[in-house]
Amino acid sequence: MEKAKISAYQLFILIVLFELGSALLVPIAIEANQDAWLAILIGMVGGFCLYLVYHGLYSYYPDIPPTEYIQKIMGSFLGKILAFIYVLYFIYLSARVLRDFGEMLITSFYWETPLFILNTLMVLLVIYTVRKGIEVLARTSELLFVLIFLLGVSVLFLIVVSGIIQISYLEPVLEEGIKPVIKTTFTQTLYFPFGEVIIFAMILPYLNRPEKVKRIGLLAIGFSGLILASVMAINVSVLGVNNITRSPFPLLSTIQTIEVAGFLERLDVYFILITVIGVFFKMCVFFYASVVGTANLFKVKESARLAFPLGLAILILSITIASNFSEHVKEGLHVITLYLHLPLQVIIPSLLLLIAFIKNKKKKSKHSKNLFPKRKYRLVERDKK
Amino acid sequence: MKIISISFLMFVFLTVFSLCMDILLGFDLNTSINNAIRPFLVMEVTEKIIFFLLIVLMIVGPVRTFYNKRKKKQQR
Numbered sequence: 001m002e003k004a005k006i007s008a009y010q011l012f013i014l015i016v017l018f019e020l021g022s023a024l025l026v027p028i029a030i031e032a033n034q035d036a037w038l039a040i041l042i043g044m045v046g047g048f049c050l051y052l053v054y055h056g057l058y059s060y061y062p063d064i065p066p067t068e069y070i071q072k073i074m075g076s077f078l079g080k081i082l083a084f085i086y087v088l089y090f091i092y093l094s095a096r097v098l099r100d101f102g103e104m105l106i107t108s109f110y111w112e113t114p115l116f117i118l119n120t121l122m123v124l125l126v127i128y129t130v131r132k133g134i135e136v137l138a139r140t141s142e143l144l145f146v147l148i149f150l151l152g153v154s155v156l157f158l159i160v161v162s163g164i165i166q167i168s169y170l171e172p173v174l175e176e177g178i179k180p181v182i183k184t185t186f187t188q189t190l191y192f193p194f195g196e197v198i199i200f201a202m203i204l205p206y207l208n209r210p211e212k213v214k215r216i217g218l219l220a221i222g223f224s225g226l227i228l229a230s231v232m233a234i235n236v237s238v239l240g241v242n243n244i245t246r247s248p249f250p251l252l253s254t255i256q257t258i259e260v261a262g263f264l265e266r267l268d269v270y271f272i273l274i275t276v277i278g279v280f281f282k283m284c285v286f287f288y289a290s291v292v293g294t295a296n297l298f299k300v301k302e303s304a305r306l307a308f309p310l311g312l313a314i315l316i317l318s319i320t321i322a323s324n325f326s327e328h329v330k331e332g333l334h335v336i337t338l339y340l341h342l343p344l345q346v347i348i349p350s351l352l353l354l355i356a357f358i359k360n361k362k363k364k365s366k367h368s369k370n371l372f373p374k375r376k377y378r379l380v381e382r383d384k385k
Numbered sequence: 386m387k388i389i390s391i392s393f394l395m396f397v398f399l400t401v402f403s404l405c406m407d408i409l410l411g412f413d414l415n416t417s418i419n420n421a422i423r424p425f426l427v428m429e430v431t432e433k434i435i436f437f438l439l440i441v442l443m444i445v446g447p448v449r450t451f452y453n454k455r456k457k458k459q460q461r
Contacts, residue, residue: 088402091395116424116432120439298391309392309443317399320421327410335409 002133002292002303005208008216010138013145014285015200015220016227020148021282022100023193023228025275026329027250032184033241034170037233039184044225046185047194051217053349054201060356062210066201067293073355080297082348087293089344090199091310094286095317096332098122101279102318103325108252109272119318125280127311130288131304134206137284144277152227155255155270159234162260169237188333191341193228194221198345202289248325251275287314388447 006014029039061069066086071079102119110118129137159165174181197217204213235250238257247253252271259265291310295303322328400421407417428436 084398088395088398091399092402095399114429114432116428117435120435294391294395298387300387300391305388305447306391308446309388310395312439312443313392313396313399315439316396317403319424320400321403322407323420323423331406331410335406339406339409 002206004133004135004206006134006138006203006206008207008209008212010142011200011203011207011213012216012220012223013141014138014203014281015197015217016224017141017145017148017278017281018199018285019193019197019221019224020227021193021278022097022275024231024251024278025100025104025249027235027244027247028192028228029184029189029232030241030244030250031188032181033175034172034236035174035181036184036236037170037229038173039181039189040225040229040232042181042185043189043194044221044229046190047197047221047225048218050190050195050345050349051197051221052214053353054198054204055214055217056353057349057356058201058204058213060360063205065205065292065296067296069356070352073352073359083293083297086344087290087297089340090202090286090290090293091314092317092340093196093199094283094290095314095321096328096336097279097283097286098314098318099321099328101276101283103328104249104275107248107325108268116315116319119315122280122283123311123315123318126283126287127307129280129284130291130311131307133304134203134288137281137288141281144281148274148277151270151274155258155267155274156234158258158260158264158267159238159254162258164257165234165237166240167237169240170233187337191337191345192332194225195341195345197221198349199285199289202292203285248329287311386447386451389444392443 027036029036029043032039057066057069061072064072067083070083070086073079074082098119101122102115105118106113106115129140200217204210207213231251235244235254238254239247239250243253244250249271251274252268255267255271258267287307287310291303291306294300294306294310300306322331404414404417404421407420408414412420425436
């Protein structure tokens, strides 16, 4: 593990930027129609529960990454296989985020530029950042968070001023009952973006104040959940459900509709800036965790040396992952959620926590049994005296 | 050399991972392999050059450090 420390504030920003990353890009929870914002909020509550599971594991093993404590919990052989699967999962998700980014740029702005070139540029930047380490990444996030915040506030101001929000689009609330909302939560929003916070299990050991991990994590998930829910509510109230289901990037469509005083329009650059910064951090966190996990698993001393070859693997994977954008989206919604997110974000961590709990309880009871005879012996000796 | 072999291993497993996802989506094995290879067959010259350069860069670094270590050992 790299000898680096990040502060609680930096962790908060990293989680927020990570959560917003590609979730701002795509129409999440749109299966719940105008109640998408509600599905996101319920997903956020589920995200809290998942984070508590990851935090529970962290509290048992605060100084080592999951790739190491999985081996302690499950045993060397099974643990190594499971840790390897997790590393592959992180790399795969990183490649998916890269593909999202490339497709977004191609669809909306760079029609003539090949996907490979755009992805190469992004991946080179991410490799450079990851080679510099987690501290540099955290400090960069501190800088860019201010920019994102200012951009977000100004976009919100312009949307309100231009008068394009129609609250009636959000009505009726719960038109078909709570069932579709719950279904959307458990098939989508719980895992993407909230369950993906499992990646921070790799980063938590770097925090300089471990006692703040729980509070900061929950706060960050809550903050990003509120932002995502309000962005989705604004998207629905500006475009309407029908337009959103047809739009691959609803936030872009919303920003494109801004027109203030007849001259302030075509603010697509706002969208580009927000998504490029978000995707950059999301990729960096995924990639950093993959590099550290691989180095930890294969006992590589300088993890930075793995950055370039693994980055190249991500680049190639991002091209081969799907033959077109619709296949990529369908795979993300139907296959990845069921076969990857559900077991690797929910089932396995819960099982690991259960095993860790039982193991630690046994250890404690053994420890107390060992202590008890000594005490007895001392008491007997004292009586004799 | 260890770095290259680890990366190669990861890449192979990742490709298998990606193919499995394609198969789970409903494609057969041949189609999913074709889908994975096709983007590299339709690359333009610039893309091919950049791709080649990246692969060379990936190989050159570890090979150079490997030979430097070997040289140092021989000198001792």
